[in-house]
Amino acid sequence: MNFSWDLLVNALISGVVLGGFYSATAIGVTIEFGMLDIVNIAHPAFMIAGAYLAYLGWNSFAFDPFVAIAVFAPLGLLFGRAFYRAYHFFFERRGDESLQGLAFFFGILFIVEIGLVLMCGVDYRSITAPYLGSTFGIGRISVSWRLMIPFLVGLAMLGAIQLYLSRTFTGRTILAVAQDLEAVRLIGADPVRAKEIAFGIATASAIVAGILLIIIQPVEPSIGREYIGRTFAICVLGGMASIPGTLLASLILGVAETFTTTFFGPSWSPAVSFGLLLVTLALRPAGIFGR
Amino acid sequence: MSAPTTFAPRKVPVPRHLHAGLAIVLAGALLVAATFVVGSHVSEYYYLAAYTILQFIVLGTAWNILGGYAGYVNFGTAGFFAAGCYTTVVLNKLFQLPLIVDMSAAAVTAGLMGFGTGYLALRLRGVFFSIATLALAIVLQTIISNWSFVGGGRGVYVVRPEISGLFGSYAHLLVMLMIGLATCAVLAAWAVEKSWIGIGLAAIRDNETAAETCGVPSLRLKLIATTTSGALMGMAGAPFPYYVSYVDPATAFSLAIAVNSIAMPLVGGTATWWGPVVGAIMLGSVQQILTVTISSAANLFIVGVLLVAFLIAAPRGVVGIVRGWKRGRQ
Numbered sequence: 176m177n178f179s180w181d182l183l184v185n186a187l188i189s190g191v192v193l194g195g196f197y198s199a200t201a202i203g204v205t206i207e208f209g210m211l212d213i214v215n216i217a218h219p220a221f222m223i224a225g226a227y228l229a230y231l232g233w234n235s236f237a238f239d240p241f242v243a244i245a246v247f248a249p250l251g252l253l254f255g256r257a258f259y260r261a262y263h264f265f266f267e268r269r270g271d272e273s274l275q276g277l278a279f280f281f282g283i284l285f286i287v288e289i290g291l292v293l294m295c296g297v298d299y300r301s302i303t304a305p306y307l308g309s310t311f312g313i314g315r316i317s318v319s320w321r322l323m324i325p326f327l328v329g330l331a332m333l334g335a336i337q338l339y340l341s342r343t344f345t346g347r348t349i350l351a352v353a354q355d356l357e358a359v360r361l362i363g364a365d366p367v368r369a370k371e372i373a374f375g376i377a378t379a380s381a382i383v384a385g386i387l388l389i390i391i392q393p394v395e396p397s398i399g400r401e402y403i404g405r406t407f408a409i410c411v412l413g414g415m416a417s418i419p420g421t422l423l424a425s426l427i428l429g430v431a432e433t434f435t436t437t438f439f440g441p442s443w444s445p446a447v448s449f450g451l452l453l454v455t456l457a458l459r460p461a462g463i464f465g466r
Numbered sequence: 467m468s469a470p471t472t473f474a475p476r477k478v479p480v481p482r483h484l485h486a487g488l489a490i491v492l493a494g495a496l497l498v499a500a501t502f503v504v505g506s507h508v509s510e511y512y513y514l515a516a517y518t519i520l521q522f523i524v525l526g527t528a529w530n531i532l533g534g535y536a537g538y539v540n541f542g543t544a545g546f547f548a549a550g551c552y553t554t555v556v557l558n559k560l561f562q563l564p565l566i567v568d569m570s571a572a573a574v575t576a577g578l579m580g581f582g583t584g585y586l587a588l589r590l591r592g593v594f595f596s597i598a599t600l601a602l603a604i605v606l607q608t609i610i611s612n613w614s615f616v617g618g619g620r621g622v623y624v625v626r627p628e629i630s631g632l633f634g635s636y637a638h639l640l641v642m643l644m645i646g647l648a649t650c651a652v653l654a655a656w657a658v659e660k661s662w663i664g665i666g667l668a669a670i671r672d673n674e675t676a677a678e679t680c681g682v683p684s685l686r687l688k689l690i691a692t693t694t695s696g697a698l699m700g701m702a703g704a705p706f707p708y709y710v711s712y713v714d715p716a717t718a719f720s721l722a723i724a725v726n727s728i729a730m731p732l733v734g735g736t737a738t739w740w741g742p743v744v745g746a747i748m749l750g751s752v753q754q755i756l757t758v759t760i761s762s763a764a765n766l767f768i769v770g771v772l773l774v775a776f777l778i779a780a781p782r783g784v785v786g787i788v789r790g791w792k793r794g795r796q
Contacts, residue, residue, distance in 0.1 A: 208593075214593045214596075216541075216597075216600075265777075265778045266777075269781070273537065273539075273592060274533070274537060274539060274732075274736070275732070275777050275781050277539050277593065277596060278539070278728050278729075278732050278773065278777060279774060279777045279778075281541065281724075281725065281728060281773075282725070282729070282770050282771075282773040282774040282777065283770075283774065285721070285725050285766070285769070285770035285773075286767065286770040286771060286774065288721075289763060289766050289767040289770060290767060292763050293763055293764065293767060397721075400604075400721065403597075403600065404600070404601060404604055407597050408601075411594075411597075442608070442611060442612055442619065443608060443612060445604060445607075445608050446604065446605045446608035446609070449600075449601035449602075449604045449605050450601075450605055452597065452598070452601050453598060453601050453602070453605065456586075456589070456590055456594055456597075456598055457586070457589065
């Protein structure tokens with residue numbers, strides 16, 4: 176363990192930048208798990224599917240990552256809405272969410288992962304764009320655009336979702352569903368439709384997060400598993416349904432992971448998120464922003 | 467004669483509620499006998515396939531004690547399984563003990579882990595428990611990957627001990643052992659299900675708060691369930707290093723183990739002890755056939771598809787289908 180101030184500051188900065196990207200991966204879980212009470216552990220698998228879409232788009236049509244976001248995020252929205260309809264029809268309606276629903280998402284996670292292996296193999300895939308190679312520096316601190324773009328896009332996406340939820344009618348219905356589903360039904364709004372839209376948004380965010388992921392690093396199908404821990408840790412630590420909480424928790428996790436990688440070595444970093452999750456669950460299950 | 471006919475002594479020497487238990491023991495004994503007779507007349511491949519299916523009977527049954535009876539979904543089966551594996555690896559490196567000692571030690575290690583998980587379940591209900599078990603498995607995997615004594619991330623070779631002349635090959639011995647273990651596991655599940663423990667666990671599954679209010683000792687019951695379940699999973703993992711003779715964290719903590727041990731009880735039916743057995747035999751054989759005929763990646767894909775298909779079309783599994791069919795006939 177070799178310590179220096181430069182290393183510390185650099186680790187802190189890259190941790191914050193990484194945290195911004197993590198917030199993009201976790202916002203979907205915050206919506207699904209925190210607000211809609213749907214335990215979509217297949218969320219990271221959808222994210223990896225997004226990364227592969229970006230790869231396929233780049234490989235066959237030379238899509239720029241931003242073009243990929245514009246093309247695939249709406250597809251994710253539609254797919255998410257259809258997927259929620261099916262889930263609602265087969266599980267939620269029957270009241271089977273707990274055991275069967277949970278196992279269902281586990282099965283979907285597995286199907287997506289193995290499906291990607293069967294279609295694209297287990298090799299690492301990556302994409303590139305002319306502006307991704309350069310770095311961006313202030314003084315002695317430098318951050319590559321490969322990390323900076325996901326950070327900025329992630330923050331923008333969080334801001335947009337927060338605005339949508341707090342300013343529009345549908346958005347407020349979604350927040351109301353998160354608080355009291357029965358009351359929403361009593362005042363005449365349709366909670367199923369609100370949940371459907373929210374799930375669509377969450378799935379679109381997974382696709383965007385996947386595209387951001389493949390900007391940062393090469394991707395292979397099983398990489399999604401690491402993000403189960405990260406996204407759920409962030410969601411719980413952030414207080415389940417809070418978007419500012421999600422952002423803060425992402426930054427904490429990003430910094431904690433970068434510090435672990437810098438000072439103890441990368442082989443310990445998978446344990447950070449799950450360790451953080453276990454500690455949060457044991458000590459303060461309500462999270463930072465929980466009520 | 468009039469009324470007394472209804473009170474005529476029935477000639478049933480064994481109480482009715484023990485029939486199933488006897489059947490399980492008998493089935494186990496028959497399987498052992500069959501294996502003994504067949505000996506080394508068949509290709510070793512069949513033993514390896516049988517070993518895998520038996521291993522999944524143990525894992526599925528163990529998962530079901532907690533997941534099916536108490537409704538606590540454990541995503542971390544691979545963690546307990548690997549705890550058993552690595553107990554064997556450590557003991558093998560230190561002392562070279564007989565396998566049965568390794569298995570007992572694995573049962574203690576994984577049982578203690580299960581006991582710890584039980585305390586976790588004290589605070590965490592439903593989904594949070596499931597995610598915590600997943601977390602536990604990953605944390606354990608990271609620790610093992612960084613522990614150079616057991617090979618770290620690179621894995622470790624395990625030397626199979628010498629075998630006595632009674633068995634044709636090492637695979638033969640392992641299969642015998644697994645039959646014994648599977649029989650014990652199914653017996654344990656049956657005993658739990660039929661006793662007050664099973665009734666208490668079902669009450670917890672249906673409504674934990676209400677059960678506690680009625681005086682069900684929920685903590686004690688959950689601890690019993692998690693410990694039994696964990697210990698059985700660990701015992702299933704203990705012979706694994708000898709079976710593959712090379713273990714690395716990726717194999718021992720494989721996601722396929724977690725998925726299979728959830729899919730098998732759900733496909734078979736979680737309500738009864740025979741559901742996971744049926745599910746394990748069904749899915750296990752399908753996987754063996756597909757691995758040989760297509761590829762091992764495709765077989766996992768089909769397990770996932772079968773799981774989802776059963777959840778959608780037959781949420782109570784084979785047990786539910788059989789019960790519905792019986793009810794239809796009456």
